[in-house]
Amino acid sequence: MNNDELTICNRCQSDACYVNNLGADYKVYMCYGCGFTTNTLMKQNSEFLKEQLEVLPELYKDLAYQDDQKNYWIPSTLNLNSKGMVYIDGTSTKDWKWAAIKSVSILEEERKNFPIPGSSGEFYENKMDMKSLKHFEERDFIEALDYIGMFEKE
DSSP states (O other): OOOEEEEOOTTTOOSOEEEEEOSTTOEEEEETTTOEEEETTOBTTOHHHHHHHHHSOHHHHHHOEEOTTSBEEEEOOEEETTTEEEEEEEEETTEEEEEEEEEEEOOGGGGGGSBOTTSSSOBOSEEEOGGGOEEEOGGGHHHHHHHTTTTSOO
């Protein structure tokens, strides 16, 4: 049974809003038009929203958007070790962009310098290449994902 669908984003009105229906009236919305996400627990005054806002950077909090259904939308952050990372970068709600950084393989002889915290002798195989940093406009979130190779098959 496929519980996934596309719908219109309540934040940006894009038709590229992916809905993952996880059952028990719990849905996650991820808009590939604007790059913001929400779920059915992120309602005004909810404990879940409060917990999320406690750990988010200030700019993410400032960019949070409440839709007509009282859901709060926040910017997404994607960190895919084998591909790269996409996140919000800026100084204010009027001065921000999507930042995309590609991942690169760590040479075998250098991996000992990149231990995985809490593991017993395991090391990262990839790292973020800060020289590949590229910025994208607000409505170019999907282009940022494409830049890091998210849609390429492994």
